[in-house]
Amino acid sequence: MYLSRETALSEDSAKIGHYLAILGVYKDILRHGTLDVFQVEPKYGSKGNVEPDMFCIFRKHGITGRTPFFIEVQNTFYSQKVMTQKLKRYEEIYRSGLIAQEPWQPTDRPPIFPIVLIISGQRYAIDDSYPFRVIQAQSFTQFMQSLKPAKPKEEQRPKPKTASQLKYS
Numbered sequence: 001m002y003l004s005r006e007t008a009l010s011e012d013s014a015k016i017g018h019y020l021a022i023l024g025v026y027k028d029i030l031r032h033g034t035l036d037v038f039q040v041e042p043k044y045g046s047k048g049n050v051e052p053d054m055f056c057i058f059r060k061h062g063i064t065g066r067t068p069f070f071i072e073v074q075n076t077f078y079s080q081k082v083m084t085q086k087l088k089r090y091e092e093i094y095r096s097g098l099i100a101q102e103p104w105q106p107t108d109r110p111p112i113f114p115i116v117l118i119i120s121g122q123r124y125a126i127d128d129s130y131p132f133r134v135i136q137a138q139s140f141t142q143f144m145q146s147l148k149p150a151k152p153k154e155e156q157r158p159k160p161k162t163a164s165q166l167k168y169s
Contacts, residue, residue: 021073022053025119028140033060037068037104050093055114057104068104068112074120083124087134090116094132117143 022040029035037057044050052070059066070090078086093099100111113132118124119139126134137143 018053018073018075021075025054025071025073025140029056029058031141032144033058033063035059036066044093044098045096050089052116068114070114070116072116072118072120074118074122077122078124080125083118083126087116087126087130090132091130094130119143 019040026035026038035056036059037055039055041051041053042055050070053073054071055069056071057066057068072086094113099105099113105111115133115135116130117140118126118134118136120136121138123136126136128134135143135146137146
């Protein structure tokens, strides 16, 4: 593995796996669209406040709209308590109005708070009481597939019998 001299990580750092997971999500996102903004671990507010694994503004292929996301990539199991505390910090930053002052905010309509997307194999009990959207998925691709309308199931009709099946019935 190559690490530059300026890198604060050691070759055996536990963060390497986390950064590789972030890279995997980045590559997954690019399969579905483009990114106008992409930041790894941006800090919002004072120490101990919100620090998502990534902030991005996503533009789906063929669509003109842009969607901001705070993405949490959970490789390891977080307890329900830790996840709840993390979401409470997002709620605090939401109420502070800090995100409304970001330079990427639209000037022609009200400010947007990013969707909080939790990418994890673990499902957390998250209610809908937050003043912003919280979505859970196992991958960005799964999240995108969840947005597609479900295909109606075809009625199960018996297939007509063939001539050879009719002979022996």
